[in-house]
Amino acid sequence: MVVSLVLILAGGVAHSATTDDLGALREQMRQLQEQNRALQQQLESQRQLIDSLGRKVEDLEHSARPTAENPPATRADDLVSGPLTKTLSTGRIMLSGQGAVGFYGQGSQGQFAQGGFVLDEAKLFVEANLYTNVYAFSEIVLAQREDPNENLRIGEFYLEWEDASALWGRERLLNLRLGRMYIPFGEEYQVRDAIYDPLISHSLTDFWGVDEGLELYGALDKFHYVFAVQNGGYPTLRDFNADKAVTLRLEYDPVPWLHTSVSGMRTGDLDVKKDVTSALWFGNGFIEQLGAPATTTTFHAEIAEGDVQIRWTGGHLSAAGGGLHFKDNDTTGNNSRKAWFYSVEGLQGVGEHFYAAGRVSQIVAPGGLPLVGAGEFGDRFYGNLTTGLWRLSLGLGWRVSRDLTIKGEYTINRGHELGGKPRDHEDFFGVQAAFRF
Secondary structure, rough: HHHHHHHHHHHHHHHHHHHHHHHHHHHHHHHHHHHHHHHHHHHHHHHHHHHHHHHHHHHHHHHOOOOOOOOOOOHHHHOOOOOOOOOEEOOOOOEEEEEEEEEEOOOOOEEEOOOOEEEEEEEEEEEEEOOEEEEEEEHHHHHHEOOOOOOOEEEEEEEEEEOOHHHHHHOOOOOEEEEEEEOOOOOOHHHHOOOOOOOOOOOOOEEEOOEEEEEEEEEEEEEEEEEEEEEOOOOOOOOOOOOEEEEEEEEEEOOOOEEEEEEEEEEOOEOOOOOOOOEEEEEEEEEOOOOOOOOEEEEEEEEEEEEEEEEOOEEEEEEEEEEEEEEEOOOOOOEEEEEEEEEEEEEEOOOOOOOEEEEEEEEEEEEEEEOOOOHHHHHHHOOOOOOEEEEEEEEEEEEOOOOOEEEEEEEEEEEEOOOOEEEOOOEEEEEEEEOOO
16 A cells, blocks of 8 residues: 555656646747747848838939939928938839929019919829830920920930940949930039929029930949930921030039039031921020021021039039020021020028028120020010020028928019110019929
8 A cells, every 4th residue: 555655646746747847848839939930020020121221222223313314402302301202103113293383473574474373383204114224214294384385295205224334344334315305414404393493483594405315324433424416406306407416514523512514515507497496495495596597597506514513411502604606507697696604503401491592693695695584485585686684583492391392582684685775574573382292
């Protein structure tokens, strides 16, 4: 009986020991499972973070074009912190847009002499990834201040091969565009859209335009370049003169706060009856012949400009200046003209969401040119020639977010026609809301 009791007690102790060991093992297994789940969650979070960063790097690499296509200027939208605008994307196709609405008024000889509400700008952008580093880009213009009609128009529309120089191991050195692009002369055209312009008006020269052709651009260390060969005439999907427009801009950023560039362009010979005007916008109008169509068949212009900008946190000071030489082949007289121009712009942020901006610009054309300026287009482009204009614009802006700016401006416009008659009823005031999506 004693033996039996001993055996029973020993069995109980063994069973108790086995039960305790199993419980401990189960607890260890549970802890390992929890640790494993935690590690899996951490790995998944890290994977998602890596994917997100990869997409951001890819987007930045694609958007940070090493030319003036990515404006170097301190813009009004840089005064507000926060994420960049997210475009609607399906992976291969990206859709975005921008626009501006407002109320504008002017003196009796201005474009907005009666005062009224304005649909200033409405654009849609579609970009598609066709192949590695190959993209198609289209700009659909629904409305634009410079166009009195509401006809749907094509703005930029081109095929782009980014980083083509990677084929021989030189990144960023060569990129190509083929189709219809902005004329890459000067630097104002990069920031003239309402969401990027701190003011409502532009400078008096306001060089910009779209034209069919081939563009090469790239960067080497602190140097950037843009070179374009384009038709030269007003874009009608055809060229009516074999002589092409050629534009070259060279940029140099010696230090992060200083940006410089020089630009040169020749429009090439343009046909008076078929091209009619240049594709390049100048003085709120175009370049056209001065001689009568019956005695003039071609015209052309050469232009040079230098730009410099000093940047600091929340602001910038920029200046541009240069000259233009015009000539046509009028058989009844010499219509050669020279003009000089400059523009100085300053912007300073006030707090986190507000800024003040000002710009002064001038064109001097002693022989007279068809300078529209702030006047009514039909009266000024086809009327008396103008020998000089100057403009002073002052404005305040409220950067509500990176995607919405509300700004107000008052601009003084003065000048003289050929013969001395003053142009002094074109002052402008306006309030504008600019946005993008």
